[in-house]
Amino acid sequence: xxxxxxxxxxxxxxxxxxxxxxxxxxxxxxxxxxxxxxxxxxxxxxxxxxxxxxxxxxxxxxxxxxxxxxxxxxxxxxxxxxxxxxxxxxxxxxxxxxxxxxxxxxxxxxxxxxxxxxxxxxxxxxxxxxxxxxxxxxxxxxxxxxxxxxxxxxxxxxxxxxxxxxxxxxxxxxxxxxxxxxxxxxxxxxxxxxxxxxxxxxxxxxxxxxxxxxxxxxxxxxxxxxxxxxxxxxxxxxxxxxxxxxxxxxxxxxxxxxxxxxxxxxxxxxxxxxxxxxxxxxxxxxxxxxxxxxxxxxxxxxxxxxxxxxxxxxxxxxxxxxxxxxxxxxxxxxxxxxxxxxxxxxxxxxxxxxxxxxxxxxxxxxxxxxxxxxxxxxxxxxxxxxxxxxxxxxxxxxxxxx
Amino acid sequence: xxxxxxxxxxxxxxxxxxxxxxxxxxxxxxxxxxxxxxxxxxxxxxxxxxxxxxxxxxxxxxxxxxxxxxxxxxxxxxxxxxxxxxxxxxxxxxxxxxxxxxxxxxxxxxxxxxxxxxxxxxxxxxxxxxxxxxxxxxxxxxxxxxxxxxxxxxxxxxxxxxxxxxxxxxxxxxxxxxxxxxxxxxxxxxxxxxxxxxxxxxxxxxxxxxxxxx
Numbered sequence: 295x296x297x298x299x300x301x302x303x304x305x306x307x308x309x310x311x312x313x314x315x316x317x318x319x320x321x322x323x324x325x326x327x328x329x330x331x332x333x334x335x336x337x338x339x340x341x342x343x344x345x346x347x348x349x350x351x352x353x354x355x356x357x358x359x360x361x362x363x364x365x366x367x368x369x370x371x372x373x374x375x376x377x378x379x380x381x382x383x384x385x386x387x388x389x390x391x392x393x394x395x396x397x398x399x400x401x402x403x404x405x406x407x408x409x410x411x412x413x414x415x416x417x418x419x420x421x422x423x424x425x426x427x428x429x430x431x432x433x434x435x436x437x438x439x440x441x442x443x444x445x446x447x448x449x450x451x452x453x454x455x456x457x458x459x460x461x462x463x464x465x466x467x468x469x470x471x472x473x474x475x476x477x478x479x480x481x482x483x484x485x486x487x488x489x490x491x492x493x494x495x496x497x498x499x500x501x502x503x504x505x506x507x508x509x510x511x512x513x514x515x516x517x518x519x520x521x522x523x524x525x526x527x528x529x530x531x532x533x534x535x536x537x538x539x540x541x542x543x544x545x546x547x548x549x550x551x552x553x554x555x556x557x558x559x560x561x562x563x564x565x566x567x568x569x570x571x572x573x574x575x576x577x578x579x580x581x582x583x584x585x586x587x588x589x590x591x592x593x594x595x596x597x598x599x600x601x602x603x604x605x606x607x608x609x610x611x612x613x614x615x616x617x618x619x620x621x622x623x624x625x626x627x628x629x630x631x632x633x634x635x636x637x638x639x640x641x642x643x644x645x646x647x648x649x650x651x652x653x654x655x656x657x658x659x660x661x662x663x664x665x666x667x668x669x670x671x672x673x674x675x676x677x678x679x680x681x682x683x684x685x686x687x688x689x690x691x692x693x694x695x696x
Numbered sequence: 697x698x699x700x701x702x703x704x705x706x707x708x709x710x711x712x713x714x715x716x717x718x719x720x721x722x723x724x725x726x727x728x729x730x731x732x733x734x735x736x737x738x739x740x741x742x743x744x745x746x747x748x749x750x751x752x753x754x755x756x757x758x759x760x761x762x763x764x765x766x767x768x769x770x771x772x773x774x775x776x777x778x779x780x781x782x783x784x785x786x787x788x789x790x791x792x793x794x795x796x797x798x799x800x801x802x803x804x805x806x807x808x809x810x811x812x813x814x815x816x817x818x819x820x821x822x823x824x825x826x827x828x829x830x831x832x833x834x835x836x837x838x839x840x841x842x843x844x845x846x847x848x849x850x851x852x853x854x855x856x857x858x859x860x861x862x863x864x865x866x867x868x869x870x871x872x873x874x875x876x877x878x879x880x881x882x883x884x885x886x887x888x889x890x891x892x893x894x895x896x897x898x899x900x901x902x903x904x905x906x907x908x909x910x
Binding site: 419422423425520522565607610611615667668671 | 741754764
């Protein structure tokens with residue numbers, strides 16, 4: 295047995311994680327305590343810990359394989375049931391009678407065609423957003439090693455981005471000229487070059503995200519798709535799709551879907567405008583942040599208050615997106631280790647936001663309104679460990695440096 | 697830096713029409729082909745000169761999606777100018793203008809100057825909305841109209857500056873109560889009450905409150 299002192303800090307930490315994770319029954323409290331200080335990038339630990347922290351994997355190791363196969367099978371049925379082209383052959387190969395049962399002009403709200411057109415509006419939005427996710431790294435434009443077989447091998451008819459391409463063409467190029475005369479333009483629109491879909495049989499990571507978000511919107515009609523969800527699902531998927539173990543990587547899509555769904559269940563109030571004023575709605579989170587700044591640094595609080603620099607101007611995005619737009623992806627992952635490990639779900643988020651403001655103290659006290667809004671909206675690059683240590687101190691904890 | 701006036705703007709319109717890119721082109725003179733999604737609001741500021749006077753523009757760039765409208769609305773109130781943007785290559789963004797306009801008119805002060813912007817004029821081969829349609833819509837609703845390209849910077853300066861000119865003229869005519877900050881106009885700290893441009897129009901028509909500047 296090597297003496298603890300001779301082990302490097304990293305080896306010690308990996309060892310601690312192994313200890314907690316290799317038991318038959320995983321102690322989630324211990325796991326949370328470890329993850330709060332950051333999950334090492336090595337050995338696929340992060341994707342595994344996140345699956346546990348987001349309540350996707352049960353704490354009993356023996357039940358993992360059953361849970362995983364059940365969930366992944368369920369995800370397959372979501373794809374089969376929810377991504378459908380009306381008027382296409384049924385499962386048993388019979389052609390649907392378009393004229394009698396259903397057709398594109400059917401006004402019945404239960405009509406498959408009606409649903410299809412409504413879905414495409416949502417899809418158009420998702421399509422635009424996933425294509426502009428993390429433009430500074432090329433990951434999302436690259437092809438996945440595990441394209442969804444049910445989608446990519448049916449001559450494109452189920453590929454979601456094609457649906458919206460079609461819709462745009464149909465509605466846009468038909469021009470009405472006087473009474474009943476229509477002119478149909480035949481120009482074909484080009485896709486944004488860099489985010490071009492891959493050829494038949496392959497698909498890019500952004501296409502996978504598009505499908506996850508579309509299914510989420512279909513299954514949660516009360517909420518639907520709200521911009522920013524793409525920024526929440528992105529880091530989770532990135533972590534899972536980069537797992538060194540191909541058996542995990544292969545199922546990154548389904549696993550991401552359920553972890554994202556669980557995470558959204560906890561932060562969904564931020565995304566529902568009717569709940570903006572509710573107890574855990576976004577406005578109450580922003581008030582908590584203001585109060586915390588006031589308590590910890592009255593001078594900075596007074597400065598922002600006098601400048602009428604409301605928290606909505608900067609912290610709305612910080613809180614809604616769990617800081618995913620403020621820092622580079624590796625830092626976001628590190629922040630999320632702590633957030634997911636937070637016992638009082640996301641109260642640590644407020645501490646991080648407060649730390650960010652206090653770390654800019656000198657600049658804020660010197661700057662005018664415009665300078666300060668810009669500063670807060672474009673948080674300067676900073677060692678994330680400094681931000682998190684400060685946040686931990688505010689929370690009355692100490693952070694082990696990793 | 698000292699300024700004679702400060703004008704507040706808001707940029708509105710459907711998501712993806714190029715609102716953030718217009719702002720970036722105007723404030724930083726650069727174009728970012730793939731821009732991060734705007735969640736909530738983004739902010740930009742720049743100094744311009746009109747009629748020999750320094751005018752500071754504070755611009756609020758808003759999120760386009762319906763889910764964020766309730767947040768956007770709170771920004772209308774303090775705005776003197778609005779840029780209402782659509783994408784000339786996407787017909788639906790033009791079709792939604794009426795809703796945007798109703799929203800803006802309902803929540804802003806009645807004197808707010810609205811500039812209609814057809815953006816992405818560099819993509820003429822993919823055009824879905826004719827220039828004349830934009831002009832007609834603007835005429836019908838009493839807006840100023842321009843086609844711009846945030847990519848090539850065509851007309852971007854003009855769009856922001858012409859809006860400021862309109863506001864400036866309205867101040868001269870005494871239409872705006874410049875002592876009420878809710879109108880999105882603020883008199884600069886260095887601006888003396890005796891200076892000719894500032895308050896001259898104020899005592900004139902419209903029964904605006906005369907008298908002292910802050």
